[in-house]
Amino acid sequence: MLNRKLLRDLLKNKIQFISIFLMSFLGLLVFVGLDAEGNGLGTSSKSYYDATNLADLWVMGKGFTNEDIRIIENLTGVAHAERRLQINTTAVLENEPFVQLNFIEENEVSKLYLKSGEKYSSSSEGIWLDELFAKGQNLSIGDTITLEYNGMKITEEIKGLIIHPEYVFFLADEGAMMPNYGSYGYGFLSSKEFPVQNQFVYSELLVDVDQDVNLTRIKDAIKSQIDSDNLVITDRKQSLSYSTFDAEKQQHISMGFMFPIVFLLIAILGIVTTMTRMTSNQRIQIGTLKALGFTKQKITLHYMSYGFAISLIGGLMGAYVGYSYLPLLFRENMMEAYTLPVWEVSMSSNSYIAIVANVFISTLVSYLACQRELRDPPATTLKPVVPKKSKPTFIEKSALWNRLNFSVKWNYRDIIRNRIRTLMGIVGVIGCTMLMVCAFGCRDSVTDMTSWMYGEIMTCNTKIIFADLAGDASKIDYAKKYEGQLIEEKAIELAVKNLKKTGSITVLDKGNYIHFQDEKLSHINLSQNGIALSYKMAQNLGIDIGDFVEWHIVGETKWIKSRVEQLYRSPANQGISMNRKTFENLEHTFCATALLTNKSPETNLPDQDEIQAVQNINKLKQDMDKSMEMMNTMVAILILAAVLLGVVVLYNLGVLTFVEKTREIATLKVLGFSSKQIRGILQKQNLWVTIAGIIIGLPIGYQFLVVLCSTLSESQDLVPSVTILSYCFSIGGTFAVSTLVNWLLSGKIKTINMVDALKGVE
Structure with a gap:
């Protein structure tokens, strides 16, 4: 009998339970999918490194x-x-x-x-x-x-x-x-x-x-x-190849932990709201079951089965779809950035723990939601619940209250009496806004990196790289011919106490093709005293302006202890920078390795023995733009998840409001309110919830973006950036979802059966 009741209740409240199912489904889909992708990357690389016996240490000398x-x-x-x-x-x-x-x-x-x-x-x-x-x-x-x-x-x-x-x-x-x-x-x-x-x-x-x-x-x-x-000795963590791939793996795993939290939290709130309302409405049924001899334990297990069944089915289906298909969305783009012989997909123990935790928490919430109605004896439970006396709030006692119109008062009291339902709606809108901000912010940050690197920091069109046999006189001749700026770039090793990192040194001759920016991306000139250290390298070494760092050029024996005078941000080439004069004051000889120029060199220039390569900066820009395809995939996934989250939560909220307020809506109709006016009253509450969620979701979305940017490798520094246009898209997208939901619900007001709605008053 209870099983048939379970099926009838699921069918009767299908909208609420479908929303809970979708939240569990999406939460586990994202978590398991990204965990399988990230753990698969780790499994694939480990088997590759083990099979080829990748070196643990590299000793250079x-x-x-x-x-x-x-x-x-x-x-x-x-x-x-x-x-x-x-x-x-x-x-x-x-x-x-x-x-x-x-x-x-x-x-x-x-x-x-x-x-x-x-x-x-x-x-x-x-x-x-x-x-x-x-x-x-x-x-x-x-x-x-x-x-x-x-x-x-x-x-x-x-x-x-x-x-x-x-x-x-x-x-x-x-x-x-x-x-x-x-x-x-x-x-x-x-x-x-x-x-x-x-x-x-x-x-x-x-x-x-x-x-x-x-x-x-x-x-x-x-x-x-x-x-x-x-000697310079480095390990795997200092290898660009190893560390970059490892950071990519960790980024996928981190995303898998961050985003599903929103979906699972909504699912839990949905269960709390739905089960509390259901057990409250079925109070007399619960009393009847008690009177018929059903034990409290059996009735409790019956109501626990709602959360258990929905979360289990949704979680397992989400895990299967996430494991099977989500890694494929990243695979093609990953293969363009990294080279592995085999690309595996494998779940870690975290995925199984997440599935069990999802079912356990949902079942626990269902248990807690039905305890209030099971606490009383059958004689008490068979009677209708005594309405709670609501005390006037501070706002209702103020002079402002009398100046408010009816719709504001009605919605305010509805929110106060249904705090959990309202909280669920706000959290859903927060998640929707957060995902959109993070999605558009990811695109903005990577797009800004291209213009930042090749538009603000490096402003030349061509980089001519000299061969080792090129003499100083020949380099000067090239600099005069192309009116360029000579620079020296070499690998260095930095040390602070027992911590050592490898990086690069950039020494600038006269010219204006390389620029520097501080932590706030404001232009700075290199100091003539001390050294300028990249912001990311300072973080890696745990030092700041005023601290000292030891460094030496790879292949040279002389270590130098320098004071950090400035910090500058650079998307790549983490290390130190200085002018030629400062470099020579440290008793080093300037030996240019490249020439930066805005003039186009002859097509046969790479044929010269003194020239190792000629790089076209526009070509580097195109290569980076091509790599944006992987980011576009991530952006599309996040936006789709945001829209689904917003639609499901707001629609569920609207349906709950409609079901719980059927009698009040019918009463408003009797009092002469038109369907259009009633629709406006309900939409106003949805608008309040949407605005509150957007206000909270915007900064949370930015903080999620900051966390994502921090998961890059030690050699890369990505500045989180969200443009005003992206914020507008995020706000507009959230409002569009809210408007869509309102449109879907607006027609339900006309379907109310006035007799059934008001019959309970008898």
């Missing part, structure tokens, strides 16, 4: 010997170490693409992942080339490729196409924001293939460390055994 290998491998906790020389070359192909070559001694640490062709052997001739680069340049196995380096030409046959664990995320230039695979690449060769063997030196050591070994101890041991003044 000059001229590593077999003795150095022996010393490191004898350290407790070190499994294996091998040497490598990494150089930057230019391929003799159309557009002179950049290729990073790696001459390796073995292939046991950071192994090549073969996609097609011959398996690598240290005794084999030829090159194993980046698969995406080969496709982009129409190269195949068996073709010959020529690369130039410092006047030398390296010609090799392509023996295999590969991907590599150190190039999951790969930028050819540190100034770029997003990759453009195919236009540049990397390759691996045996160390025996270097053209001039008597000039060959290993510049890097790759160290494989046993699991659960303290990396700091290994780093200190290496520096104590080998010339420590000339």
Whole structure:
């Protein structure tokens, strides 16, 4: 009997229960979908890193010997170490693409992942080339490729196409924001293939460390055994590829925790409102069941089954759809930014906990909602509930009350008497507004990053990168010819106490093509004293203006202790910046690595031996705009979720108001109010709820955006930005949803059966 009653009640209150179902469905869809995506990224990368034995430490220096290998491998906790020389070359192909070559001694640490062709052997001739680069340049196995380096030409046959664990995320230039695979690449060769063997030196050591070994101890041991003044040791967290991909994974997981909270909170409020109203309306039915011999426990389980059944079905369906389809929305765009051999989807234990928690909380809320009616004995329960005496509020006692019109008074008292229902509506509108602000803000922030990087910070049209063999006199000639600004960009290591980070140093000669902005994005001039430190690097090191930081250029032995005079924001290239004069006052020699200019160079300029590459800034902008497709997908998902949330919650709120106030509405009709006037009274309350939700939702949406921006990798600094237009779109979108709901509900007033509505007064 109770099962049939359950089905009848679900059907009778289908709108309320459908809304609860949808909130559970959407909450678990987003949570499980993003958890499966983020956890899948972690599973995919871990299996890839394990299969290729990605290095745990990279030791950079000059001229590593077999003795150095022996010393490191004898350290407790070190499994294996091998040497490598990494150089930057230019391929003799159309557009002179950049290729990073790696001459390796073995292939046991950071192994090549073969996609097609011959398996690598240290005794084999030829090159194993980046698969995406080969496709982009129409190269195949068996073709010959020529690369130039410092006047030398390296010609090799392509023996295999590969991907590599150190190039999951790969930028050819540190100034770029997003990759453009195919236009540049990397390759691996045996160390025996270097053209001039008597000039060959290993510049890097790759160290494989046993699991659960303290990396700091290994780093200190290496520096104590080998010339420590000339070494830079980095781990995976300092690798751009590893850290960027890891930050992407964490961002997806963080989003999965943040957004479903809104949906699940609405579902809980919906259950509270629906079950409280249902048990209150079924008070006499509950008394009858008690009189017929049904125990309190059995009746309690009956009403608990409402929340249990709806949340279980909604949660399981949401989890299934989220797991099956949500990761696919991100997959194509993720594959454009990152390179993995396999893209897995896998749920973590958090997803199962979320499903259980959703059902448990919903069932608990259903239990609490029915306790009031089950507390009394059958004789009391069979009688209608005595209406509560409502005390006049402060506003009702004030002189203002008498000046208010009837609709305001009616809606005010309705809100005071139905606080939970009103709270549910406000929270729903907050969620709708918050998601829209976050969606449009994500797009604004990334769009602003492009104009910020290449419109405000860097204002040149072309960046000419010099080869290592270019002399100072030649660089000055190029600067005069193109009326450009010389800059020096090099890798550095920074240290504060026991904390070390790798970054870059930018030294500026005379010119006006690079600009700096403080934390509030106001223009600043570089100080002549001390150094300017990027804002994100300051956060990573835990320091501020006035603190001291030690730093040295990678490959040089001299460490310098400098006072941080300024902080500046930069979307990329986290590190330090200074003028040439300041740099030379620190007893360093300025050696330009690039030239910034607004003049268009000749098409054959990259053919010159002194030039490594010529970058077109407009091309970098286009590459970043192309990467916006992934952001557009995220924006579309958030906007769709916002609209669904707003429609479901506001419609449910409107239906609840209509059902609970049927008698009052019928009374208003008897008193002469037209359907249009009654509709206006009800819409006014919906308008109040919408405005309150929007006011609270706007700042919360911005704070959610701030949290999202903070999940980027240590090398990227994204300033959260929401334009006035985006705020207007968010407000307008929320009001549009509210208007749609009002339109859907407006016709119900005419359907009221006056006899049935007023019969209860007898």
